[in-house]
Amino acid sequence: MREQSVKLRTTGHQRVYPRSRRAFRISGPSDERNGARHVQRPAPSRERADTPGCQPCWSARSRPLPCSAPKGNPLLSIWGAGTDRLGRAGTVPLPTALGRVRLHGPADAPVGHLPDLDAGVHRPSAAADSLAAFLTALHRSAPTGAPVGRDRGGPLADRAEQFAKMLASATEPGLVPDPGAVRTVWEDAAAAPDWAGPALWLHGDLHPANVLTADGAFCGVIDFGDLCAGDPACDLAAAWILLPDGAADRFHDAYQPAPDAATLRRARGWAVLRALAGILIADAGVHGRPGGKPTWGPPARTALRRLTAAARR
Incomplete structure (x- = not known):
């Protein structure tokens, strides 16, 4: 088992994620079972933001998601499933993945559709x-x-x-x-x-x-x-x-x-x-x-x- 750390970063759409937007960090150290538990269990309420493993933080453009996984494991699928589940629960204000994310490398991975929110006013x-x-x-x-x-x-x-x-x-x-x-x-x-x-x-x-x-x-x-x-x-x-x-x-x-x-x-x-x-x-x-x-x-x-x-x- 090898611990990897990735950053999920929106690129090119700064206004979608202002500095005052709340983000959530799934924090380690943890193993694969622990990461799966964060995805599967019900979301913590806002009143229980101190729940271990789901700690609120402030972030401008980067969404850190440290977790353990075998080398080459598709961490994005874990992140996507987790935020989707938490979002449906409706108890934690999570950002939505829009546009593309970069995994500390040259390749971008598409994760959803971003409407043109910066097209300007022509009406x-x-x-x-x-x-x-x-x-x-x-x-x-x-x-x-x-x-x-x-x-x-x-x-x-x-x-x-x-x-x-x-x-x-x-x-x-x-x-x-x-x-x-x-x-x-x-x-x-x-x-x-x-x-x-x-x-x-x-x-x-x-x-x-x-x-x-x-x-x-x-x-x-x-x-x-x-x-x-x-x-x-x-x-x-x-x-x-x-x-x-x-x-x-x-x-x-x-x-x-x-x-x-x-x-x-x-x-x-x-x-x-x-x-x-x-x-x-x-x-x-x-x-x-x-x-x-x-x-x-x-x-x-x-x-x-x-x-x-x-x-x-």
């Missing part, structure tokens, strides 16, 4: 309607004691220093072509009356990396790690960040209750903050700095262009 009306329906359903009054956003969902005036620092950081290297227009949008938003309604549930982090698309429209929202209560304008900023040109008006018409003028002004301010953050994160990625993501640049620059163009009209 603006459908995307606007989907986003509006999602936020209409989410934006309900939060109970007393609901978490308050660390830097989102509160008064925009509290973010004035953050805005000034980000604009200066983006202007100095020439990342923002018209900082004056950006400042105009922000000042108008900050001057709008504060939210006077009840604190509503917010996603709090709606940007392109947290939205899935299929068939040219949105099909899912991920990463609820910043779920909080506050001003809905924080989430309504997504109309400028996520939607194609010309779709924001349809989104505002579909969202219920219809946002008033002050809410839309504040939403533009939140959108400016998110766009500036995206531009700076992208620049960090271009220069190889930690946390940088070059792909965040294009949607952030597009959003800022829309916002400043609207301010000039």
